[in-house]
Amino acid sequence: MHAAVLTAFDAPPVYREHPEPVPAGDDEMVVDVLAAGLHHLTRAKANGSHYSSTGAFPLVPGADGVVRDRDGRLRYVALDDTNHGTFAERTVIDVRRSVVLPDGVDPVRIAAAMNPAMSSWVALRRRIAFPPGQRVLVIGATGNAGRMAVQVAKLFGAAHVIAAGRDATRLAELPELGADQTCTLDRLETAADVDVVLDYVWGEPAANAMVPMLTARADRSVPLTWVQIGSMGGSVAPVPSVALRSAKLQIVGSGIGSVPARDFIAELPQLAAAVTEGAISVRAEAVPLAEITRAWTAESDGRIVLVP
Numbered sequence: 001m002h003a004a005v006l007t008a009f010d011a012p013p014v015y016r017e018h019p020e021p022v023p024a025g026d027d028e029m030v031v032d033v034l035a036a037g038l039h040h041l042t043r044a045k046a047n048g049s050h051y052s053s054t055g056a057f058p059l060v061p062g063a064d065g066v067v068r069d070r071d072g073r074l075r076y077v078a079l080d081d082t083n084h085g086t087f088a089e090r091t092v093i094d095v096r097r098s099v100v101l102p103d104g105v106d107p108v109r110i111a112a113a114m115n116p117a118m119s120s121w122v123a124l125r126r127r128i129a130f131p132p133g134q135r136v137l138v139i140g141a142t143g144n145a146g147r148m149a150v151q152v153a154k155l156f157g158a159a160h161v162i163a164a165g166r167d168a169t170r171l172a173e174l175p176e177l178g179a180d181q182t183c184t185l186d187r188l189e190t191a192a193d194v195d196v197v198l199d200y201v202w203g204e205p206a207a208n209a210m211v212p213m214l215t216a217r218a219d220r221s222v223p224l225t226w227v228q229i230g231s232m233g234g235s236v237a238p239v240p241s242v243a244l245r246s247a248k249l250q251i252v253g254s255g256i257g258s259v260p261a262r263d264f265i266a267e268l269p270q271l272a273a274a275v276t277e278g279a280i281s282v283r284a285e286a287v288p289l290a291e292i293t294r295a296w297t298a299e300s301d302g303r304i305v306l307v308p
């Protein structure tokens with residue numbers, strides 16, 4: 001069988017022969033991989049920077065994907081930590097971490113969408129209380145996950161969604177996806193009166209925006225829940241102490257661990273249905289798995305999806 005194989009943290013994966021995966025228990029099954037997204041999570045696990053990285057080699061990357069099971073059904077699967085990921089012709093899945101997809105879905109579209117879409121879906125469903133009518137700010141709204149967060153917040157009944165990012169051209173695309181307002185990262189105080197922040201940037205940009213935003217709020221006693229989801233601007237944010245004292249700010253994170261795996265899995269069927277029905281716009285670029293070494297470091301506006 002062919003797979004993308006990593007043998008060190010600092011070298012890209014290589015397409016080569018690799019041993020067949022072997023199922024370990026009654027809930028495990030060998031499946032054919034149809035499409036697997038190249039997500040930030042996948043790269044971070046592979047280079048050792050993600051908290052769930054195993055650090056063992058050889059490693060076949062790939063945290064999730066669309067597969068065909070031995071009964072011919074399509075499934076979306078999110079793998080547990082493993083050294084045999086989805087960047088292979090075949091992998092082994094725990095069926096309890098998968099959801100059966102309707103016939104006729106586009107595997108590339110699903111593989112591109114589920115990881116970035118899940119970030120806001122799970123945050124708003126499972127990490128915080130999110131009654132309809134809230135005002136939401138998405139920081140990092142021009143990325144794949146951020147664009148979807150704008151749409152997911154609207155799907156869940158947000159009254160007003162502000163899309164923030166550093167790229168004005170990309171920001172201009174957000175209103176057609178449902179954003180009521182856009183702003184650049186250096187003007188976040190113009191988005192001060194929100195109830196929830198979905199933050200994909202973190203780092204200095206988030207820390208620098210907090211006090212100006214909180215100072216500009218009409219009523220600082222109104223709760224503001226800042227959900228840290230991604231860290232494209234830096235993994236460390238020097239949050240000023242006054243930010244936590246001067247307003248009713250609470251900072252929480254949403255990801256694997258702060259939300260139990262079973263809660264992520266429970267949301268898969270509805271999220272897969274929303275993606276399948278087109279409720280969430282998806283940008284995907286299919287690339288043959290044999291081109292993994294080039295794709296690993298390639299830039300793409302859409303999510304790169306490896307197709308064995």
Ligand SMILES: NC(=O)c1ccc[n+]([C@@H]2O[C@H](COP(=O)([O-])OP(=O)(O)OC[C@H]3O[C@@H](n4cnc5c(N)ncnc54)[C@H](OP(=O)(O)O)[C@@H]3O)[C@@H](O)[C@H]2O)c1
Binds near residue numbers: 170200
């Ligand atoms: N916790 C979870 O459940 C979860 C799930 C999925 C993803 N994530 C995380 O979410 C983040 C975004 O993922 P994605 O799939 O949307 O990635 P993406 O498609 O590559 O988008 C990255 C976004 O980050 C922005 N960005 C990059 N560097 C920046 C910087 N230095 N300052 C400000 N903005 C910057 C980009 O802005 P431009 O458009 O200007 O380039 C773009 O909006 C990643 O950190 C990822 O690991 C978390």
